[in-house]
Amino acid sequence: MTESLIWLLAFVAAYVIYTLFWGVASARVERSAEDFFLAGRQLPAWVFVLCATALSLSAWSFAGYPALLAVGGVRAGELALGAIATALTGVLFLKRQWLLGRLAGHITQGQMLSAYYGGEAMRVLGVLIALLFAVPFAAQQMVFSAHLIEKLSGGAVDPNVALWVLGFALFLYACFGGLRAVTAVGALQGLLVVAGMIAIGCLAYMHLDGFAPLQQALARMAAGGSAGSATAQGYHPWFAVPGVVQFTAGLGRENPVGGQWTAAMILSTGFALMGLQATPAFTQLALACRDARGFAPQQVWAGAGVAGLVLLFFALAAGAGAPAVGTDAAGDVVTYWIGSLSDSAPWLAGLLTVCALAAVQIAAAAYATTTATALTVDVFQRFMVPSASDRALRLAARLSVCLLLLCALLMASFAPRLMVHAGALALPSAAQLLPALAGLCWWRWITRQGATLGLFAGLIAVLLTEPLGGAITSALGFELPWGRWPWTIHSAGWGLFCNLLICVPVSLATRRSGDLAGQERRAEHHRLLFEHGGAGAPRRLQRPAVWALTLVWFFFGMGPGVVIGNDVFGAPGAGLAGWLLGVPSLWAWQVLWWSLGVIALWWLAYRMELATVPRRAVEPAEVASAGDEEPAKPRAPLWVRNFLRRVT
Amino acid sequence: MESMLHDNERRLAVTTNWAFFGSFGLALAVSGFAGAHLVAGCAGFALFAAGFGAHVLLNHIYGTAFTKGEVALGFVVFTVAALSFVVSWLAAPAFPVANIAMGLVGFGALVACFLAYMVYHHGVRGSIGMFDRIRLNDPVFAREALAESARAERKRRARHSGTARGQR
Numbered sequence: 001m002t003e004s005l006i007w008l009l010a011f012v013a014a015y016v017i018y019t020l021f022w023g024v025a026s027a028r029v030e031r032s033a034e035d036f037f038l039a040g041r042q043l044p045a046w047v048f049v050l051c052a053t054a055l056s057l058s059a060w061s062f063a064g065y066p067a068l069l070a071v072g073g074v075r076a077g078e079l080a081l082g083a084i085a086t087a088l089t090g091v092l093f094l095k096r097q098w099l100l101g102r103l104a105g106h107i108t109q110g111q112m113l114s115a116y117y118g119g120e121a122m123r124v125l126g127v128l129i130a131l132l133f134a135v136p137f138a139a140q141q142m143v144f145s146a147h148l149i150e151k152l153s154g155g156a157v158d159p160n161v162a163l164w165v166l167g168f169a170l171f172l173y174a175c176f177g178g179l180r181a182v183t184a185v186g187a188l189q190g191l192l193v194v195a196g197m198i199a200i201g202c203l204a205y206m207h208l209d210g211f212a213p214l215q216q217a218l219a220r221m222a223a224g225g226s227a228g229s230a231t232a233q234g235y236h237p238w239f240a241v242p243g244v245v246q247f248t249a250g251l252g253r254e255n256p257v258g259g260q261w262t263a264a265m266i267l268s269t270g271f272a273l274m275g276l277q278a279t280p281a282f283t284q285l286a287l288a289c290r291d292a293r294g295f296a297p298q299q300v301w302a303g304a305g306v307a308g309l310v311l312l313f314f315a316l317a318a319g320a321g322a323p324a325v326g327t328d329a330a331g332d333v334v335t336y337w338i339g340s341l342s343d344s345a346p347w348l349a350g351l352l353t354v355c356a357l358a359a360v361q362i363a364a365a366a367y368a369t370t371t372a373t374a375l376t377v378d379v380f381q382r383f384m385v386p387s388a389s390d391r392a393l394r395l396a397a398r399l400s401v402c403l404l405l406l407c408a409l410l411m412a413s414f415a416p417r418l419m420v421h422a423g424a425l426a427l428p429s430a431a432q433l434l435p436a437l438a439g440l441c442w443w444r445w446i447t448r449q450g451a452t453l454g455l456f457a458g459l460i461a462v463l464l465t466e467p468l469g470g471a472i473t474s475a476l477g478f479e480l481p482w483g484r485w486p487w488t489i490h491s492a493g494w495g496l497f498c499n500l501l502i503c504v505p506v507s508l509a510t511r512r513s514g515d516l517a518g519q520e521r522r523a524e525h526h527r528l529l530f531e532h533g534g535a536g537a538p539r540r541l542q543r544p545a546v547w548a549l550t551l552v553w554f555f556f557g558m559g560p561g562v563v564i565g566n567d568v569f570g571a572p573g574a575g576l577a578g579w580l581l582g583v584p585s586l587w588a589w590q591v592l593w594w595s596l597g598v599i600a601l602w603w604l605a606y607r608m609e610l611a612t613v614p615r616r617a618v619e620p621a622e623v624a625s626a627g628d629e630e631p632a633k634p635r636a637p638l639w640v641r642n643f644l645r646r647v648t
Numbered sequence: 649m650e651s652m653l654h655d656n657e658r659r660l661a662v663t664t665n666w667a668f669f670g671s672f673g674l675a676l677a678v679s680g681f682a683g684a685h686l687v688a689g690c691a692g693f694a695l696f697a698a699g700f701g702a703h704v705l706l707n708h709i710y711g712t713a714f715t716k717g718e719v720a721l722g723f724v725v726f727t728v729a730a731l732s733f734v735v736s737w738l739a740a741p742a743f744p745v746a747n748i749a750m751g752l753v754g755f756g757a758l759v760a761c762f763l764a765y766m767v768y769h770h771g772v773r774g775s776i777g778m779f780d781r782i783r784l785n786d787p788v789f790a791r792e793a794l795a796e797s798a799r800a801e802r803k804r805r806a807r808h809s810g811t812a813r814g815q816r
Contacts (some may be wrong), residue, residue: 188667346677
């Protein structure tokens with residue numbers, strides 16, 4: 001056994017013991033199902049800040065983003081601005097969902113949407129989206145951690161063994177302690193993820209001998225040109241966005257000139273990232289909060305500020321700097337950087353592995369626990385055993401956690417292709433919840449029919465613009481005429497387009513329909529939201545200005561205006577002498593719009609009071625939960641109900 | 649129940665604090681000693697000091713003092729680490745000068761942090777007197793300490809219940 005393996009196993013073992021400790025400690029203070037589902041609605045603000053930041057970053061930012069930079073170059077760094085877009089979703093929706101959760105006692109997002117819109121479709125679709133995160137998306141992240149351990153142990157640890165052992169450890173603490181344990185461990189995971197990303201960035205700078213050699217390496221690369229993949233303007237594809245949009249048939253059928261990262265692709269991927277804070281998991285995390293004090297700091301300072309800073313300066317060095325030191329591990333740069341310490345500082349390599357593990361486990365644990373809650377409340381209790389006791393609910397939730405993690409591990413081990421294809425649906429599908437959440441929190445005119453049909457249409461569009469949809473239609477004997485992401489627009493963009501195309505006209509057509517009870521219910525919800533969460537009169541005067549700034553930000557930061565950034569601070573191939581700020585123009589453009597994005601978010605969250613503590617005290621149960629006010633009738637077959645009663 | 653949650657929250661804050669600062673501090677300090685890197689080693693000790701400072705801050709926020717277990721664990725870990733350093737220095741003939749400097753600066757800084765805390769919290773006279781009374785196993789001191797601890801607990805509970813009432 002080598003020294004590096006000993007340190008690796010020691011750090012991983014210490015981490016697993018820590019998670020188990022909090023699993024048991026959380027189980028000891030658990031008194032009710034609400035304790036398991038929502039940590040007793042007593043989550044401290046600082047724990048929310050750390051957990052939500054870790055969950056926003058997760059393994060995608062820790063490992064996926066640097067890998068993307070190593071392959072796609074500085075222009076893929078545009079996705080760092082996704083930190084602003086993600087936080088914007090939180091600013092717009094989380095406080096209002098928290099308010100509704102407090103006022104009506106909701107536990108899940110599906111319950112909330114169902115109570116507001118009426119009907120059960122939103123509830124079921126919400127659970128389906130949650131399942132995408134809990135099974136294939138979580139499985140993808142767990143596979144990364146298993147491969148990392150395999151590579152760093154020099155092949156001594158089999159990836160499948162690592163996968164199942166880590167999965168079992170995760171199961172134990174998530175199953176014992178529920179959301180309380182997940183958030184307790186998540187607090188440390190948040191710190192580890194951010195510190196780990198900074199440490200890997202510093203490692204890259206150390207290997208490159210500082211910032212100046214990175215500048216020179218980038219200048220050399222930009223001046224050198226590229227073999228046949230330059231943009232239409234003749235720029236190196238690493239340093240320029242290849243146009244606003246390219247009307248190609250999609251990846252796999254027609255490759256865009258200069259790469260896929262057009263402005264349309266960046267914007268639509270930003271929409272996908274916005275889906276992250278629209279997921280049922282984030283809603284439950286918000287509902288678990290004791291008060292609203294954590295929302296604004298998380299969204300403005302931690303989620304947009306710190307995360308953006310880390311992505312733009314440290315992850316970018318780790319990703320774009322990797323080719324400069326001559327590594328060919330383009331798709332796996334994080335493993336490369338951590339592995340570079342195996343001989344010289346194996347203890348640091350062990351610790352950074354734990355940081356990567358934390359990035360994976362926060363996502364897997366949070367999605368498994370919250371989806372288990374959704375399955376318990378929105379399926380088991382709603383449709384099968386409405387009179388389930390508190391103990392039965394907890395047991396059902398624990399069994400659901402077990403089942404979800406088992407599915408994720410089996411998928412990771414035996415169906416890796418399905419895992420990748422189904423996992424790719426998760427984020428764009430969550431983005432389809434945005435119009436429904438906009439109706440819940442802001443726009444009263446969005447009706448049940450509009451939101452439900454729009455969501456359904458959006459999910460279909462997402463499926464058909466991802467490889468899984470193509471595979472399904474092929475199996476049905478029908479070939480789609482497009483590949484993945486046609487017109488260089490991400491599936492989230494296509495989904496939202498179809499979603500809104502259905503949602504808006506249907507809502508306008510049905511807003512005055514005969515459902516008077518539904519109209520009154522929605523009006524009552526919005527009246528209460530306005531009373532508790534509305535900005536004061538002076539603030540309302542600032543509203544046009546701040547929304548204009550937000551739209552301008554989207555246009556120039558992530559939208560068509562990005563192409564201006566290609567050469568506004570110097571042509572990409574002009575080298576250090578021609579770069580006005582000493583770095584590629586696009587990088588400087590990203591930093592500029594990240595700073596402006598943080599300012600816009602600060603204005604929205606604090607000045608417009610979209611994420612601050614409500615001025616009026618929140619009295620529970622001010623809203624009648626429409627979907628739940630009449631006792632639900634069990635709809636499962638009698639034998640299923642009898643079986644469940646016996647088991648639980 | 650409220651008190652239990654409060655204690656649990658404080659314990660979470662303390663363990664998170666030490667799991668973070670302790671792990672990175674340990675990794676950097678070991679890196680410093682292994683490669684005779686003064687900067688890495690000092691950065692490791694600085695993280696330990698930051699962890700101690702953050703713990704004091706958490707005690708202030710939650711209205712508590714160090715628990716007996718924390719004090720005992722702290723002293724044991726510090727003693728073992730300091731003894732390891734001294735033994736390495738004396739026993740290893742080729743112990744680098746950089747490591748000696750690193751250890752002296754690092755352990756010295758930790759002791760300074762501890763003394764600064766004692767002086768701030770108990771005053772110069774109180775700090776010295778406390779050691780005397782502990783040494784003499786003074787029953788009066790024991791009573792005073794118990795009374796002080798009970799006062800701090802009452803104060804914490806009153807503050808906490810006030811906060812809870814405010815929230816309700």
